Amino acid sequence: MKLLLLPSLVVIAVFAAALGGLFRYSVLEFVPGSLTPGGFTLANFRAVVSAQYLGYVWDTVVLSAATTVLTLVASYPVAYALARTPSRATRSWLLILTLAPFFTGAIVRTYAWILVLGNAVVTWPIPMLFTERGVLIGLVHFSMPTMILLLAAAISHVDPAYERAAASLGARPGRVFRRVTLPLSLPGIVSGSLIVFAWTLSAFPTPELLGGGRVKMIANGVKDLALDSFNWPGAAAFAILALGLTLGLLSVVGRLAARPAPE
Amino acid sequence: MIGRVVIALLVAFMTLPTVVVVIASFNPTAIMSVPPAGLSLRWYVNALTYPQFRRAAVNSLVATAAAALLALPIGTAAALALERGRLRARNLWTTLLLSPLVVPGVAAGLGFLILAAALGLLRSRTVLVAAHVALVLPFVARSVWVSVRNLDPTLERAAASLGATPWRTFRRVTLPLLRPGLIAGFLFAVVVSANEFVVSLFIVNRVTEVLPVAMFTYVVNYTDPTIAAISSLFIAATVTIVWLTDRFVGLAAVFRLDR
Numbered sequence: 001m002k003l004l005l006l007p008s009l010v011v012i013a014v015f016a017a018a019l020g021g022l023f024r025y026s027v028l029e030f031v032p033g034s035l036t037p038g039g040f041t042l043a044n045f046r047a048v049v050s051a052q053y054l055g056y057v058w059d060t061v062v063l064s065a066a067t068t069v070l071t072l073v074a075s076y077p078v079a080y081a082l083a084r085t086p087s088r089a090t091r092s093w094l095l096i097l098t099l100a101p102f103f104t105g106a107i108v109r110t111y112a113w114i115l116v117l118g119n120a121v122v123t124w125p126i127p128m129l130f131t132e133r134g135v136l137i138g139l140v141h142f143s144m145p146t147m148i149l150l151l152a153a154a155i156s157h158v159d160p161a162y163e164r165a166a167a168s169l170g171a172r173p174g175r176v177f178r179r180v181t182l183p184l185s186l187p188g189i190v191s192g193s194l195i196v197f198a199w200t201l202s203a204f205p206t207p208e209l210l211g212g213g214r215v216k217m218i219a220n221g222v223k224d225l226a227l228d229s230f231n232w233p234g235a236a237a238f239a240i241l242a243l244g245l246t247l248g249l250l251s252v253v254g255r256l257a258a259r260p261a262p263e
Numbered sequence: 264m265i266g267r268v269v270i271a272l273l274v275a276f277m278t279l280p281t282v283v284v285v286i287a288s289f290n291p292t293a294i295m296s297v298p299p300a301g302l303s304l305r306w307y308v309n310a311l312t313y314p315q316f317r318r319a320a321v322n323s324l325v326a327t328a329a330a331a332l333l334a335l336p337i338g339t340a341a342a343l344a345l346e347r348g349r350l351r352a353r354n355l356w357t358t359l360l361l362s363p364l365v366v367p368g369v370a371a372g373l374g375f376l377i378l379a380a381a382l383g384l385l386r387s388r389t390v391l392v393a394a395h396v397a398l399v400l401p402f403v404a405r406s407v408w409v410s411v412r413n414l415d416p417t418l419e420r421a422a423a424s425l426g427a428t429p430w431r432t433f434r435r436v437t438l439p440l441l442r443p444g445l446i447a448g449f450l451f452a453v454v455v456s457a458n459e460f461v462v463s464l465f466i467v468n469r470v471t472e473v474l475p476v477a478m479f480t481y482v483v484n485y486t487d488p489t490i491a492a493i494s495s496l497f498i499a500a501t502v503t504i505v506w507l508t509d510r511f512v513g514l515a516a517v518f519r520l521d522r
Contacts, residue, residue, distance in 0.1 A: 001343070001344055001347050001348040001349070002344060002348050002350065003344075004340035004341065004343050004344035004348065005340070005341055005344040005345070005348065005350070005356060006340075007336070007337040007340055007341070008337050008338065008340065008341040008360055008400060008404070009359075011337060011393075011396055011397050011400055012359050012360065012362070012397070014378075014393050014397060015362070015363055015366075015371070015397040017378055018371060018374030018375045018377070018378045018394070019366070019370070019371070019374045020374075021374050021377035021378045021381060022370060022373055022374035022377060024377075025377055035380060074273055074276070075273075077266065077269050077270050077273060078270055078273050078274065078277075081266075081270045092509060094274070095509070096502070096505055096506060096509060097274055097277065097278060098274075098277065099505055100278075100281065100498075100501065100502055100505055101277055101278070101280075101281065103454045103455075103458065103501045103504070103505055104281065104458070104497065104498055104501050105457070105458030105460065105475055105497060105501070106458070106460050106461070106475070107458075107460055107475045107478045107479050107482065107494075108284065108458075108478075108494040108497050108498060109280060110482075111284065111478070111482050111490050111491070111494055112280030112281060112283055112284045112494065113280050114482070115280070115283050115284060115287055115491070116279060116280055116283050141276070141277065141280065144277055145277075198365075201367075202367030202368065202369065202370075204368055204369055204461050205460060205461065205479070209479075209482060209483070218369075219367065219368070219369040219461070222369040222370075222373065223369060223464070223465075226369075226373050226376070226465065227464075227465070232373065232376070232377060235369075235373055236373060236377070239367070239369050239370040239373050239374075240370070242367045242369065242370060243366060243367055243370045246365060246366075246367050247365065247366075250365050
């Protein structure tokens, strides 16, 4: 039985080798005009904390925070409906409509938003395409399926009997929601928000296409360095910063999830 | 009532871009007009005859088929080992197996690019397929694992006690019972691999590029609705696959929404 794990370990080892290469390049010297790096240096990490790249990091954090809040607000009602609808058909349809964009792929979705946001009739009088607002809309749309699934899983674990009990004791629907449903689904809210935040930190196609070169997040900086300037060591250092931010946040999620749920 | 309107609006927001893309793909003019000036299939003809898309479609087909067919047995074996293997560090193995999900695309992409350069494989598809296998493996393992967990071991013991060899038991009892998970896992692998973009962008060139990368390049350089046509084909394929997954296993089970 244990041997069955072996093939997947080979795959993980290849993945680890790729990340190992990333770490190795991040401490090697960039030789302009060559893909072969020079000797050991920490200059790449010093460059990453320069004003230009810290600006990318700041924009990334602000956009990610805004995306998380808006995604949470927009996803909760859909997640609630998904978890609570008595009709099997409604649940199936909501789930398919929720998941379809999840599976449509980044390029198709982002192109779709170019069409919508680039249409002056739709967005008049506020320009949207190639602005942070436009990128924000694209990011929220991108994150909603994930958030809805995580919230729906949390809400479906809240026993509806508690809500009925509160209502039968005279609480109005708004109060039932605020005092019973919301606190009991808090674990889902926290983990959903942290996961969306962490994923948005490394968003790439949405800012690349909807930002039109004017909005740069960390991943866009990595791509510019690696594929346009051929500065693989610099890109590696910047990518490791993104990796560290993402993994750091997700480990917080893991620790929260490992704690027993409050009674 | 207000609740229903809010939910309808939010679902509309989620589906709006998809609807717009499909409408734009049938638009006869290069600049979209509302309401459309007529119906036309010229962008579909354009999309299907553009040489770079054809080449990229073949590359996508090869990479996705290879990745899904490799990941299916590997992921199934991993799911069986994790559920049945009485592993000491089960949580650690699970985390490792799922780790490609949490690594930012640009980090993994650049890592695979550096790996390809180190191995002298910059011109081959080997690294592309290896990267796709790693990226779809968590989805396969997860889907199959749901089926393994629901599998009643007494059925296998019954087969064995009636004289079936372990291999025969596996083939005639275990595999058929795992079928929903296997189908879901395979479909997931196909959808995730066919849509994978960021990692692929780093490790392909003009000759080996896959469809999402070719589409990205087209969007950056041209503004006509050819992309809308090819996107519509993509959406149709994806919706079909998601619907099939729901039919076979129930999406609620895969995402642990079942009560």
